[in-house]
Amino acid sequence: MSMSRIQEAFQGKKAFIPFITCGDPDLETTEQLVYAMEKEGAAVIELGIPFSDPTAEGPVIQAANLRALGGGVTTDKVFETVEKIRKNSRIPLVFMTYANVVFSYGTERFVKRMKETGMDGLILPDVPFEEKEEFDSVCREYGIELISLIAPTSHERIRMIAEKASGFVYCVSSLGVTGTRSEITTDIGEMVRLVKEAKDIPCAVGFGISTPEQAAEMCRQADGVIVGSAIVKLCGAHGRDCVPYVAEYVRSMAEAAQSV
Template structure:
């Protein structure tokens, strides 16, 4: 397990924001990382844009399109992370799609991610049964391949939990990412099933957008992940989004403090 990821969950409930790299620009993405850390983020998910992000709703899909049409590439994102690592040791994980890693060269991608100081990788389109080709390489380079469990995982939850690294990403809602008015999944039960198998943090994502939801979800898990609501602020405010995102992250972190 990656030490930094474990540490993200050691000071109470973790708040984990997601941003799409290069939306609105890589310079702003870099500044957002610092601002979100100052506002209380415990771990940050950096999305590497992909032309066909199947797990994403319209908000993050649109951010992928904007970033790609702005000329963002995996190498440029790696260069940005190198800069970020000169200023902060906050835990960072990439969230992207198998194709991005595969077309870059799986070993080349994961080795490079480790060299620049990344801590883990989330691949939402890789099912548990097919994770071996990525997981094997992640283990060689000290990167945690984060496992996702969905409300439909049922009997697979124990199996997934047993092999999980870093933290388990509990998907709160069926369907794609995006803000939802209410979340009805029994996250507490999912987290309990995980912890029966392995003592590993569980963080909840998909659909959480306001402090009330964050507080409720944090009462049933070890951390809360928010993407679409933050990406929406980046879309609405463009290059001026940093103070808005910072204020939002602070409000969410404050809501989940125990």
Template sequence: MSKIREAFQNGKAFIPFITCGDPDLETTKAIVREMAARGADLIELGIPFSDPTAEGPVIQGANIRALSGGATTDRIFQMVRELRTDVTVPFVFMTYANVVYSYGTERFLSAAAEAGIDGLILPDVPYEERPDFAPACEKYGLDLIAMIAPTSEDRISMIAREATGFIYIVSSLGVTGTRTNITTDIHHITAIIRQVTDTPCAVGFGISTPEQAREMTRYADGAIVGSAIVKQVAAKGAGAVSDIGDFVEKMKAAVRS
């Protein structure tokens, strides 16, 4: 069983996201350590990109700050190596196909695996282009995380059958960002998924409160939160570490309740 699957073995999972290098990599390391210590089951590490098409203004801003601060793919790999001296929770990179292609797909995936990454999310790679990355991911022991959107209806089963690690259910159309209401029928989507696979599924895009996280995990196996955390980094930088820890603790308690 992959480390990512194991993250869902002890109850509902809480999965926080952080943009690496926002505002600097030392702060990212401190936040990741705090998240792990406060109960995160799996951590998504965003590699900044100049054109993050799936992201709303909050994470776009984080990408700009990280790139301006000198974050590079190589420096992020080194950061992961340093974190792996003491942090054991699974890590998943979230980035874009261009970042992987420009680095060299094999070179990127082998370096990611060597650094201690467990999986990869590429939100701009549709199911049909999965073969461009899946065999190399498998070669280096990385789970290529599939994404299922509210518009995926007639493709849900097809996508779910080939999923590894966990399935990322996109809670709402559009880009990342906090939402007041999430109206997608998560129960319907998870029911279709469970007809074809036992791969766990987690809901992301728009979740920002413990109440939303609790509601989403009535049917899904985990909740993913990004923008609500990145907002705290934007507001306080290195001063946000303990606040983010408190937030992770509350969200973990909510998904487990």
């Protein structure tokens, strides 16, 4: 079986995976951010489709969601932006959004559109493992990888989720919402070991990571690292002028991840 674009991104190097909220500050800037982050060493990019009640997110990404929605961003406009990006970029792209966004669009219509626009994967942080199948069956039909999240939980549960995982496994470094943290106390190495016992699949760690030191530390234990809030903060602070600031930050994080 040939390797997916997502899995190829983890081959031979540690993957730095940045997250941005689509349409914050606007969709033109979102498009430019993708090109800049790819150029500076991002391996996969997570695109957040804004939602009015993003339960997994801390205040930084919540505010970005509200700014984007206030600017008139819709799911259709996000798809149009992806179509533009795909004319110029082959980087693996993963949507992170909420079940409601997919439901209200129509699950099959949403996933089919993902395929048509060249998206690679989907993360739905509010869908528990037990309810994953209704989305996963449609994703499999269209060749979209539904990425599983694993929190610091029981060994049996981690193994169970890992066995059915595709793309990569998103290891949540701490319980609670997204946002930067001064230290991460979860035994990430143990989570990764349990996943890999169940399935040979890349593991990337997210939630709470913001510094190059943290990125390097996590990449010693996992295959990649995911950063959202620290990047979204830059978008919030600099608005339409954020691209060079984000580019510089991504370069420092990708270098740290790959230095391991």
